[in-house]
Amino acid sequence: MNSKELQGQLCVVGLGPGDDALLTQQVRASIASATDAFGYFPYVERLQGLEHLQLHASDNREELERACSALNLAAQGRKVLMLSSGDPGVFAMASAVFEVLEQACPEELARWQAVDVQVQPGITAMLAAAARLGAPLGHDFCTINLSDNLKPAQIIEHRIRLAAQADFAMAFYNPCSRSRPEGFVRALRVLQQECEPGRLICFARNVSRPDESLQVVRLEQASADMADMRTLVIVGSSQTRRVGKHVYTPRSYGVAAHA
């Protein structure tokens, strides 16, 4: 046993949007060699049946407690996975782990300092959705979490307004949830103030899963009930358009010449 195995590891991995075909080989290898896996119930469920793994599922408002427990177990020398859907660094568990490390008390720090913390990327929802739609994120874009759980609603509105003025395409995560249905309503209001009525908006629900659905409408046709907590919303820039059954944003902007 080398020192790396003795010291324990916490590997924060991205499982992609749902279809196992979108896992990377790196994450597959980490799953194969881990001893334990922590995560929100539906992500842990994806590893059910892997007998070498001890599974530790928890609810989706318990990110910090989950990160603490995972670090404690890793400090005992185990190889621990922290599961995220999509990419762990995009509105997911990687930041929660670093928040816990930053806020650690001296006893925790002493316990955790030998743990090897790694992050392994995954296919985040906006890239999977964009690929199914065509290439709506083919030019400059921004990525905004519409949940006001961890930031004020005014900050979100301010960012959408500036993003529209910058003519970014936009990807919206967590457009609304059962407990907070108003996030996407507010976003739509700002878009209607800032963008032309023909602007394309794409609703990608459960991308890569058997019940995947895609819907593309003009801003003037968009309504709040088109997005739920399983929907990734992509708002086109002023240049985003349809070609056949696809939606794409050209690479060039404000110039006629192509490479």
Added chain:
Amino acid sequence: MNSKELQGQLCVVGLGPGDDALLTQQVRASIASATDAFGYFPYVERLQGLEHLQLHASDNREELERACSALNLAAQGRKVLMLSSGDPGVFAMASAVFEVLEQACPEELARWQAVDVQVQPGITAMLAAAARLGAPLGHDFCTINLSDNLKPAQIIEHRIRLAAQADFAMAFYNPCSRSRPEGFVRALRVLQQECEPGRLICFARNVSRPDESLQVVRLEQASADMADMRTLVIVGSSQTRRVGKHVYTPRSYGVAAHA
């Protein structure tokens, strides 16, 4: 042979940032079943030695011609790959393919209409870089191509300024090239006007390759020679900070409470 095989396919795939371990299973399967692969020389080189594939390499200013040739071959019933590094939908070949489809003359349209065009996502450079650094994109962020090859420099400066005012973290692709070294110089000037001197900037070069290098500095220490054409730059938001050897952006913004 079913109708899908007869009709031909053009599959635009993302090879990730360099390490084959970051390929998805979906892209591996597409490579295994394809007949031909088009792409920029270094991407095609990654498939060297796969004897079932005919390789068609071209230069990096020939995207539109490459897309035409690939569509023509697919129209003959072949299973054609279009290779991108990273994710094909982020400053890569997917938009070029749709540009060619949009600009097709009637003869081309008639020839290409039966081709099944698909896009398969990959790990784009900013997600690979963010994972190696920690979680600098863990809150709202934007993604900007600094090359002024296909858009005016003023648009780029305007977007960076608005992104700083929105307090997005930012990922910069193509910060500079041999022929256009001034892109990152201009970006740095805008950042120095809009952001505090202690703002963190991360330079991730050749991520996931054997010669990968990571550098994190404060804005006041940043200089243009820290980025070259193989560097992905991540500029933190006002909240981005170091914890141990990692850099991360917390999930919350402007609120004290955690979930």
